[in-house]
Amino acid sequence: MHAKTNIFNLPETEFVHPGNRACAGCGLGIAYRIGLKALGKDTILVVPPSCLTVLQGLYPIAATKLPCLNVTFASAAAAATGVIGALQAFGREGINVVAWAGDGGTSDIGLQALSGAAERESNFIYICYDNEAYMNTGVQRSGTTPCGALTATTPIKGKLQKKKDVPAIMAAHHISYVASCSAAYPIDLYDKIKKATGMTGTKYIHIHTPCPPGWGFDPRYTIKMGKLAVESGLYDLYEIECDQFRLTDASEKLLKKKKLRDVDKYFKSQGRFKIMTDDQISAIREDIHRKWEAYWG
Amino acid sequence: MYTIESGNVAAALGVKLAGAQVIAAYPITPQTPLTEKLSEFIESREMDAQYIPVESEHSALAVCIAASTAGARAFTATSANGLLYMHEQIHWAAGARLPLVMCVVNRGVGAPWTVWNDHQDSISQRDTGWIQMYVCDHQQIVDTVIKAFRLAEAVSIPVMVCYDGYLLSHTYMPFDIPDQKSVDGFLSPYRPEYALDPDKPANFNTVTLPDVRADIHGRMSHGYMEVRYLLQEDMRKAIDVAGDIEKRFKQIFGRGGEPYVESYRCEDAEFIAVSMGSLAYQLRDVVDMLRDEGYKVGIAAIRLYRPFPDQAIAKTLEKAKGVIVFEKALSYGYQGPLCADIQSALYAQSNGRKKRPSVYPYILGLGGREIKTGDLINAVRRVCTETSTDTPDTLGWIGLKI
Numbered sequence: 001m002h003a004k005t006n007i008f009n010l011p012e013t014e015f016v017h018p019g020n021r022a023c024a025g026c027g028l029g030i031a032y033r034i035g036l037k038a039l040g041k042d043t044i045l046v047v048p049p050s051c052l053t054v055l056q057g058l059y060p061i062a063a064t065k066l067p068c069l070n071v072t073f074a075s076a077a078a079a080a081t082g083v084i085g086a087l088q089a090f091g092r093e094g095i096n097v098v099a100w101a102g103d104g105g106t107s108d109i110g111l112q113a114l115s116g117a118a119e120r121e122s123n124f125i126y127i128c129y130d131n132e133a134y135m136n137t138g139v140q141r142s143g144t145t146p147c148g149a150l151t152a153t154t155p156i157k158g159k160l161q162k163k164k165d166v167p168a169i170m171a172a173h174h175i176s177y178v179a180s181c182s183a184a185y186p187i188d189l190y191d192k193i194k195k196a197t198g199m200t201g202t203k204y205i206h207i208h209t210p211c212p213p214g215w216g217f218d219p220r221y222t223i224k225m226g227k228l229a230v231e232s233g234l235y236d237l238y239e240i241e242c243d244q245f246r247l248t249d250a251s252e253k254l255l256k257k258k259k260l261r262d263v264d265k266y267f268k269s270q271g272r273f274k275i276m277t278d279d280q281i282s283a284i285r286e287d288i289h290r291k292w293e294a295y296w297g
Numbered sequence: 298m299y300t301i302e303s304g305n306v307a308a309a310l311g312v313k314l315a316g317a318q319v320i321a322a323y324p325i326t327p328q329t330p331l332t333e334k335l336s337e338f339i340e341s342r343e344m345d346a347q348y349i350p351v352e353s354e355h356s357a358l359a360v361c362i363a364a365s366t367a368g369a370r371a372f373t374a375t376s377a378n379g380l381l382y383m384h385e386q387i388h389w390a391a392g393a394r395l396p397l398v399m400c401v402v403n404r405g406v407g408a409p410w411t412v413w414n415d416h417q418d419s420i421s422q423r424d425t426g427w428i429q430m431y432v433c434d435h436q437q438i439v440d441t442v443i444k445a446f447r448l449a450e451a452v453s454i455p456v457m458v459c460y461d462g463y464l465l466s467h468t469y470m471p472f473d474i475p476d477q478k479s480v481d482g483f484l485s486p487y488r489p490e491y492a493l494d495p496d497k498p499a500n501f502n503t504v505t506l507p508d509v510r511a512d513i514h515g516r517m518s519h520g521y522m523e524v525r526y527l528l529q530e531d532m533r534k535a536i537d538v539a540g541d542i543e544k545r546f547k548q549i550f551g552r553g554g555e556p557y558v559e560s561y562r563c564e565d566a567e568f569i570a571v572s573m574g575s576l577a578y579q580l581r582d583v584v585d586m587l588r589d590e591g592y593k594v595g596i597a598a599i600r601l602y603r604p605f606p607d608q609a610i611a612k613t614l615e616k617a618k619g620v621i622v623f624e625k626a627l628s629y630g631y632q633g634p635l636c637a638d639i640q641s642a643l644y645a646q647s648n649g650r651k652k653r654p655s656v657y658p659y660i661l662g663l664g665g666r667e668i669k670t671g672d673l674i675n676a677v678r679r680v681c682t683e684t685s686t687d688t689p690d691t692l693g694w695i696g697l698k699i
């Protein structure tokens with residue numbers, strides 16, 4: 001086992017050039033920078049249309065120092081399978097094939113291809129950064145938009161349905177590794193991606209990535225929003241290995257502490273939740289407590 | 298080596314001989330036996346390749362696109378709705394300039410459901426930037442698949458090899474299986490100029506602006522329009538390249554030699570029938586019978602449909618009095634797409650000076666409607682005996698029971 005990762009011993013090599021097209025305070029920007037450090041040089045990226053496409057830069061300038069294949073919206077996981085097929089045909093080993101997609105590209109239009117690739121036990125890492133809406137096209141609802149959130153396609157009442165639990169769907173494929181992490185906990189994120197690089201089969205990593213313009217908060221609060229979601233027990237950090245579920249990092253601490261922050265603060269500090277009623281928030285609070293009572297046993 | 302096999306097996310043998318390295322496909326009638334055969338070749342280790350049993354046609358082409366970008370020779374095959382389900386990826390593969398080869402086992406498209414043959418599936422993909430080749434028999438299937446890889450890799454444009462569902466895919470015919478050594482001499486391994494490689498990182502298919510843009514060293518790079526202009530230029534150049542490849546193939550294998558139009562008794566013909574696929578060979582019987590009756594008729598099979606070899610086609614047809622186009626596809630609200638293409642080729646060629654042949658458009662065989670040789674004879678004979686010299690523009694339907 002390597003020494004415990006901390007901010008001082010993270011690899012210094014950067015794979016994202018300084019200066020890219022993401023907004024100020026972009027949670028994806030943080031997760032991407034740390035994630036690529038964990039993946040390292042021997043990596044091939046596959047990216048469907050999303051904010052990441054824009055972050056990558058406009059031809060002929062690229063923001064990433066790794067080989068990257070831009071593909072159609074629904075096809076990230078299948079395309080990753082194709083890269084693996086080619087590498088296998090050449091007998092080339094030791095390259096991480098990584099699909100990195102948004103929540104829309106994962107939970108909605110890309111779910112079929114992802115499920116197919118996972119069922120085929122394709123040897124790749126699939127990373128979904130979850131900013132909880134279609135941000136690239138102007139903040140429309142997605143399958144992972146939480147209940148209550150205003151988006152451009154839920155403009156008056158907010159989304160009425162619950163967030164789709166994509167990691168659970170992936171866990172139901174009994175793949176090698178499923179992890180849930182957050183841009184607000186970069187060390188936990190780094191460790192999980194690093195761990196995934198050492199495993200064979202399909203590895204699915206879901207990252208909560210706060211988005212200032214899409215969620216309606218000041219860019220300086222990105223980390224704060226991510227932490228509030230975790231500390232209030234709404235979004236959990238965990239990993240599932242050999243079908244065994246384990247909370248990690250801050251969520252693991254909550255397990256010991258047996259106390260959650262009130263979720264009210266999370267909702268009250270984001271513009272997208274401004275029409276949520278106290279009753280709606282109470283209902284979610286109850287859901288959270290029911291979930292954590294089960295964790296606490 | 299001669300064998301008697303189905304058209305789908307002929308295609309599979311072509312893919313095997315061509316040494317495809319990554320194959321991904323999804324079952325659809327009547328393509329299914331082709332991909333089953335390939336998976337059998339690979340599982341039995343008769344063929345050294347990766348077979349990826351994807352969950353959809355969209356993903357099948359995604360796999361091929363990615364494998365090809367990573368530098369592998371990739372193949373897929375489909376029919377009808379499977380082809381339509383790929384549509385977004387079909388454009389993508391051409392825009393990305395990937396030398397994929399895909400067999401399209403031609404079938405009508407839904408709704409209503411049909412599993413039988415016509416050409417609406419591949420014709421509806423005409424404007425995607427793929428090269429399209431149509432074949433008339435089993436020998437041409439196996440040979441064309443091999444030639445298609447060479448052409449695709451020479452011009453960096455993907456190729457569809459289109460053959461008729463059931464009529465060719467499921468019928469058995471004798472054909473010669475080219476020997477591996479000769480194929481290896483004809484088709485060298487695929488070595489792309491650029492590929493996904495951590496040692497040479499590059500970003501592929503990046504968002505490209507309407508205008509040209511300088512890179513970080515100040516060198517100008519193409520905008521979207523330049524990228525697309527080059528696809529068009531290279532498509533047109535592919536006509537000559539296909540001709541050179543055909544010559545080389547003939548030198549080695551002693552077959553072929555007509556990459557654009559395969560003519561039968563056209564030299565002195567006053568009336569020439571035109572079609573694509575197996576129907577062209579059925580029309581040879583029609584031509585022979587009408588010749589016996591004293592009519593000077595011929596049949597021209599269009600082998601390369603995109604890029605359209607307009608000059609070769611016009612040269613074949615320009616001296617005729619009448620051209621009768623038999624088509625298994627429609628551009629709804631107008632006429633058959635091949636007919637429109639032929640008219641425009643003849644128009645450009647004659648340049649207003651010479652008299653152009655009259656063109657008679659016929660639609661037939663949609664959704665597998667039986668094409669009776671007697672009906673074809675009547676249609677051609679009627680044109681031969683028609684006295685009017687005006688260009689007839691009403692669409693004729695053969696075999697319609699309405």
Ligand SMILES: Cc1ncc(C[n+]2csc(CCOP(=O)(O)OP(=O)(O)O)c2C)c(N)n1
Nearest residue numbers: 049050051073102103104105133134135136
């Ligand atoms: C087939 C297809 N449909 C729609 C689009 C338009 N589109 C591009 S990105 C996008 C939303 C992406 O959302 P997500 O995956 O969540 O990534 P984000 O932009 O939020 O980072 C959409 C709808 C497309 N490019 N292709």
Ligand code: SF4
Nearest residue numbers: 022023026051135211
């Ligand atoms: S919209 Fe949100 S996810 Fe997209 S770049 Fe801006 S901050 Fe990042």
Ligand SMILES: [Mg+2]
Nearest residue numbers: 102103133135
């Ligand atoms: Mg999103």
